[in-house]
Amino acid sequence: MTTVTFIEGDGIGPEVGAATRRVVDALGVDIDWEECQAGAGAVEAHGNPLPPQVLESIRRNKVALKGPVTTPVGTGFRSVNVALRQELDLFASVRPCKLLPAVPSRFPSLDLVVVRENTEDLYEGIEFEMGSKEIVKLRGHLKYIYGYALARDAGVSVKPISVTATKEIVRFAFDYAKTNRRRKVTLGHKANIMKFSDGLWLDTGLQITESYRDVGFEAVQVDELAMRLASQPDDLDVIVLPNLYGDIISDLCAGLIGGLGFAPGMNFGREHAVFEPTHGSAPDIAGKGLANPIAMILSAELMLRHLNRAGAAERLMRALRRSLEEGRVKTADMRPEGKPSTTEEVADSLIAAIEGDQ
Numbered sequence: 635m636t637t638v639t640f641i642e643g644d645g646i647g648p649e650v651g652a653a654t655r656r657v658v659d660a661l662g663v664d665i666d667w668e669e670c671q672a673g674a675g676a677v678e679a680h681g682n683p684l685p686p687q688v689l690e691s692i693r694r695n696k697v698a699l700k701g702p703v704t705t706p707v708g709t710g711f712r713s714v715n716v717a718l719r720q721e722l723d724l725f726a727s728v729r730p731c732k733l734l735p736a737v738p739s740r741f742p743s744l745d746l747v748v749v750r751e752n753t754e755d756l757y758e759g760i761e762f763e764m765g766s767k768e769i770v771k772l773r774g775h776l777k778y779i780y781g782y783a784l785a786r787d788a789g790v791s792v793k794p795i796s797v798t799a800t801k802e803i804v805r806f807a808f809d810y811a812k813t814n815r816r817r818k819v820t821l822g823h824k825a826n827i828m829k830f831s832d833g834l835w836l837d838t839g840l841q842i843t844e845s846y847r848d849v850g851f852e853a854v855q856v857d858e859l860a861m862r863l864a865s866q867p868d869d870l871d872v873i874v875l876p877n878l879y880g881d882i883i884s885d886l887c888a889g890l891i892g893g894l895g896f897a898p899g900m901n902f903g904r905e906h907a908v909f910e911p912t913h914g915s916a917p918d919i920a921g922k923g924l925a926n927p928i929a930m931i932l933s934a935e936l937m938l939r940h941l942n943r944a945g946a947a948e949r950l951m952r953a954l955r956r957s958l959e960e961g962r963v964k965t966a967d968m969r970p971e972g973k974p975s976t977t978e979e980v981a982d983s984l985i986a987a988i989e990g991d992q
């Protein structure tokens with residue numbers, strides 16, 4: 635029996651989480667869920683959106699399945715998602731984007747993976763607020779060192795990129811490509827503009843390619859990458875990006891495969907793995923039965939593979955593909971003609987397909 639930490643999260647989290655658990659349980663896998671609360675609900679229950687027992691549970695079990703978690707604004711708490719990444723050193727975010735049958739898309743087939751560096755870049759939170767004492771000092775330094783006159787009404791965010799973190803994520807992307815038999819790694823950057831951050835990222839990435847000559851490689855400016863994704867995404871395979879570009883491009887890729895409701899995700903550290911859908915808590919549709927649980931179900935499928943339950947993962951994918959192909963699952967975000975499947979009905983159809991497959 636393997637124990638997995640389960641965090642249902644907020645907004646649509648409880649709905650998509652319950653649907654996912656029912657589907658995974660129908661596979662008959664020997665997984666025991668250890669339920670933990672994080673996010674808005676945890677603030678009410680424990681006075682903290684990320685209570686220590688959540689981290690203890692993930693540290694103990696090494697694997698978590700997590701729904702979207704909101705950090706209540708104005709409570710003085712740091713983002714739960716950022717805190718989880720930092721506490722567990724989840725340095726790699728991996729978002730496979732594969733088009734499923736019957737899901738509307740501009741492209742007939744798509745199979746991309748975005749690997750995003752998860753710990754530094756503009757997400758480090760080193761910021762200077764307009765009008766603060768700190769920014770006055772910074773303005774003085776910039777004037778003194780560069781003769782640069784920072785506007786008095788400017789705010790500043792700092793973008794650190796290190797050799798150490800870049801080596802780690804680019805190696806991770808190549809290792810992922812090799813293990814998963816992918817043909818090419820594309821590294822996105824903007825080195826021509828940000829020479830000392832993106833330039834360092836590019837140079838370090840190029841050094842790493844030397845050790846992976848059996849996997850294809852290209853370096854592409856991130857603006858060109860966006861254009862290629864919109865016009866000929868088939869040409870791309872594994873894409874490795876610093877934190878901010880990774881965030882934006884992975885949502886773009888989610889759009890190419892039908893939207894956030896179809897986009898799973900996983901975060902890896904050296905010891906821990908947290909599986910979660912790309913989407914947020916979507917408060918606009920919470921509690922209405924409109925949420926698409928497929929992104930979270932696909933995240934669970936990735937978790938099953940990680941836990942060496944490949945047979946169960948295959949059965950899950952067969953059930954999902956068949957249900958979509960046969961039109962038994964038509965989620966609201968597929969914009970079907972007629973009544974869409976509710977979140978629970980998606981789980982019902984998949985469970986029926988899993989049971990019919992035995």
Ligand code: ATP
Pocket residue numbers: 646650894895912913914915916917918919924925926927929967
């Ligand atoms: P965050 O800032 O946490 O990423 P967000 O508000 O930017 O969250 P999401 O909550 O991810 O964005 O979702 C944006 C919109 O996409 C939602 O308001 C909702 O309409 C739609 N959406 C997201 N996830 C789903 C889903 N699983 N099923 C259906 N629609 C979804």
